Amino acid sequence: MALATVFFCLLLLASAAISLLLLRLCLAALRRAPAPAPYAAVDSEAAARAAPPPVPQQEPKAPEPRRLAWREVEALTGGFDEAAVVGRGGSGGAVYLSRIPVVTGGPPAAVKVHRWCGGGERRLGAFRRELDLLRRVGRHPRLVALLAYSDDHEEGGALVLEYMPGGTLADRLHHAATPPLTWRRRMRVLHDVAAALEHLHDAVSVVHGDVSASNVLLDGGGRARLCDLGSACEGTFSAAVAPARGAAAVGSPGYADPFFLRTGIVSKKSDVYGFGVLLLEALTGSPAAGAPRPDGSCQYLAARVLPRVRSAGVAGLVDGRLGGEYDAVEAGDVARIAVECVAPQPGLRPTMAQVRAAVAEKAARSIAATTTDGGDGDLKLLDLFRMAS
The missing domain is CATH 1.10.510.10 (Transferase(Phosphotransferase) domain 1)
Structure with a gap:
């Protein structure tokens, strides 16, 4: 009888030791695991910092101006028809209202034609300078945009610009x-x-x-x-x-x-x-x-x-x-x-x-x-x- 009592006590002690060990292991595991936030919006700033940065929306790039052959300039102006002239450029060139759109289905355009004869290098230089600046300045809502150009003809060049119907x-x-x-x-x-x-x-x-x-x-x-x-x-x-x-x-x-x-x-x-x-x-x-x-x-x-x-x-x-x-x-x-x-x-x-x-x-x-x-x-x-x- 005494032997059975001793054995039972030893069994209880062993069970208690095992239970204590398991409890310590569970507590240690809980300490290592991150505690979930009780509400998703408790720390919105921390959540925003942890989130990946948003991808910036790219502005649609304006189309590059088209380079036209001289025959296309002739078609736009109706063979340089005087009836299509809507103004004169500062360098003396005529400005025509295009007979056909530069882009299919697009709005009408103004075709500013430069002629080298009579002005020589000065007019050529003004044309080159304006073309270069218009291409590099790009689109701006308060500047007339360049839609197309022609710069490889021996007698003249052309800038195809947005047409402004309200005049000057x-x-x-x-x-x-x-x-x-x-x-x-x-x-x-x-x-x-x-x-x-x-x-x-x-x-x-x-x-x-x-x-x-x-x-x-x-x-x-x-x-x-x-x-x-x-x-x-x-x-x-x-x-x-x-x-x-x-x-x-x-x-x-x-x-x-x-x-x-x-x-x-x-x-x-x-x-x-x-x-x-x-x-x-x-x-x-x-x-x-x-x-x-x-x-x-x-x-x-x-x-x-x-x-x-x-x-x-x-x-x-x-x-x-x-x-x-x-x-x-x-x-x-x-x-x-x-x-x-x-x-x-x-x-x-x-x-x-x-x-x-x-x-x-x-x-x-x-x-x-x-x-x-x-x-x-x-x-x-x-x-x-x-x-x-």
Whole structure:
């Protein structure tokens, strides 16, 4: 009996030891395993850090401009039919409205044809420069896009560009046969042009060289795109350093930077001066260069208007074609921006980024209003005037 009791006690002790060992092993395993979170969103930041980074969405790449044979340019222009001419380029070349789309089912295009005869190396150089810059600048919503080109003909070349049915800003500001742009549209156009110049200056270090109302084209909705890079130059610019590469631009009469005309030094601030004149032009409705005097001289808009703006503001200066339908506060602010842009010394002028931001701030009400009031009405009215003429 005593032997059985001893054996039973030993069995109990062995069972307890085995149970204790198993318990320790289980606890150790639990300590090594990561504890599941009770709620999936308890530590969202940690979960985000642990998750693989999202794959960035690639912007669709704009198609490369097509290279055309000269016979294709002839087909687009109907054999260079004069009836298809819709304008003239700054270098004297004709601009045709394409008879057939460049891309099947695509919109009409404008074909800018350059001829070397009569201009020789100068016209060839302007064409090559514009083609090279258009291809490298790429697509921007406020620059007229290059769709195709032809550059291997011995007598000329062609640039196939987006067609802007709204005509030029110069037409809409100065020609009595076209309906004038409203104040709101003018402010939107000015902001669009400033955005285009800001992109050229800051993204690709290019000076446009010929900012003018004739080089601002309007689409069907009253938005603007800057065109004509034939006078552009590129390089590392400052207000007092000549360009590293490219031809120095002279600019159109009334828009050309007086500092450049005196010194031959071109800079981004030369474009700022031209844009300042454009601001005054949109404000007053007067062309940048007035009618020639009997002695052949011409008083430019900036020289005529600036003394009055400085002394009396914009009273009596706003375009009469607006019929008083404009924002007087915005008009005064735009005039003050223009005064800064046309300062005599380039170093006193703001950058295009600063100018674009100032226009966006001071004309915010008008710019915002153009996003809700449509824009096809202006174009339809313009078409009626064209059909009647």
